[in-house]
Amino acid sequence: MTTIADVAREAKVSVATVSHVMNATRHVEPETAERVRAAILALRYSPNSLARGLRRGVTKTIGLLLPDNSNPFFAGVARQIEDAGFVAGYTVILCNSDGKPEKEERYLSVLMAKQIDGLIFAGSSDHARVFSRLSKSNIPAVLLDREIRSVNVDSVLVDHRHGGRLAGQHLAGLGHRKVGAIGGPRDSSSSPARLRGFAEALHHAGLRLPKEAVVDADYHFAGGRVAMERLMAQAPHITAVFACNDLMAMGALSALRARGLRVPDDMSVIGFDDIPYAATTWPPLTTVAQPVDKIGTRAVALLLERLNQPAAHSRHETLTPTLVERESCASPGGKS
Template identity: 45%
Template structure:
């Protein structure tokens, strides 16, 4: 700033006023200062400005795994809303590693973020302690963290599991398996609760052999479907905990010579963009990812700008999208 001031023949305070629009500066002085800034490729220090203004206009976001397109589509809604509101996003990916998650949260504190969006990789005492020590506003998404006061936004996963299973029952299926995500994650547990509720409501007994836990990846779905299709009394339909698992599962079915949907109906969860382009196209439960992302960003910015109401909870309802991977039982 000193160098810009010297070259433009003005004081450093004048350069500061031009950059921050904090005082009226004559047009010719402003143009001269901006020309020197452009010539020198000077970029004002966001850190220095934050020390003065106590705001960086930066939001930190922690997600479990960016290889899952669900998070990419959720982030799009968050970024679009945050950008319109004048905020930038710093994205950290924990790769489902609690230690990496804790390390990144400390880094975000060092970056002086104004607020945090968290999709947690599990829940433990260390995470709770770190979040309690983070003074900035927070929005927790999908996976609540015990002992942390924050706004909480989620999808209704129990209803999603219920709707998926009820749909398959409506197609005449009675042997319905569920490939769930890790049981320590609330969305996985809730989807299983919905699955079992639909079975009970239809008078179908729960078969423990038809419930398989895996991780939320195509590889996890592949191995889980492979196991289910090797059973002597194999299911006629499978509800997969997310679309990636369903894709891996349909690959396993193809390798086993089981035709989808003629011999096996498959329903996924999330409705990521790829679900419309798989073979066959995937029937799935659509989460309103973009709308959720918009709500998450707007809720956090309201908090940053002085919202003092008690922590709020908002739940979004998923909807069934019927495509070609499911059909009535023959």
């Protein structure tokens, strides 16, 4: 049977350091912590969490409530959370809400009945109601991609506005002067921030983003395809389009291909997320990458720290996206 001492030897650290990484009881340098996690996974070490849980009155389970883990972005986040939870000796229970408040509340009741130790949550726009229930039950929670100041809850955020600026700067830098955008759902927090940053970058370059050059969709492939068709009808002179996530960008590529248009010769396309499929589209998709690995691991780390320090002030970590240049963007061709 693998022991914590075996993990310590494999990672070349002390047993105490392994314990601190697993229980988030003390800060450990990121490189060292990653070495410990790799050793735990390699050796398939599983602590006796049941006995320890019985002593401490905990279940060693984390609830994970996401809108839709069939979306590759959320699937990636879920995998990172599951891996980080496993390393810390926790089981993760995943629920999909489809972004519907009624499903969120129902699943929350299910998770609370299972006596989860904590919750990681990303969902609809009506988070305050859900977290009001959590605060009354004393279940610690970490919110993904939203921040609620009215309740004491930690959050892991991404600077979506900065990501939108990166997309706008890239297209303007390539020489595009007439551009369009495909936004996500209006009640989401991420899409408006991405579009705001995109418009700011264009404005800084002396360009405009007219209303007719923006079409809202639903963050899905089919929605992106329909939105691209509408965009070409409403703003036929654009030479580039920014889609607020990669699935919609892939739908846009499909719509353009169906019309016999070439990317990037006739139209440049840039997405957001950098899901695994983005590098395999044709042409490979230029996109703004979200730090998926950090989103998941930091969410688990904050939750474990909260479990050890329930009275601490709420913490809000903001992660920075980066531009990934591939082959779907180029200088504008012959369009005027």
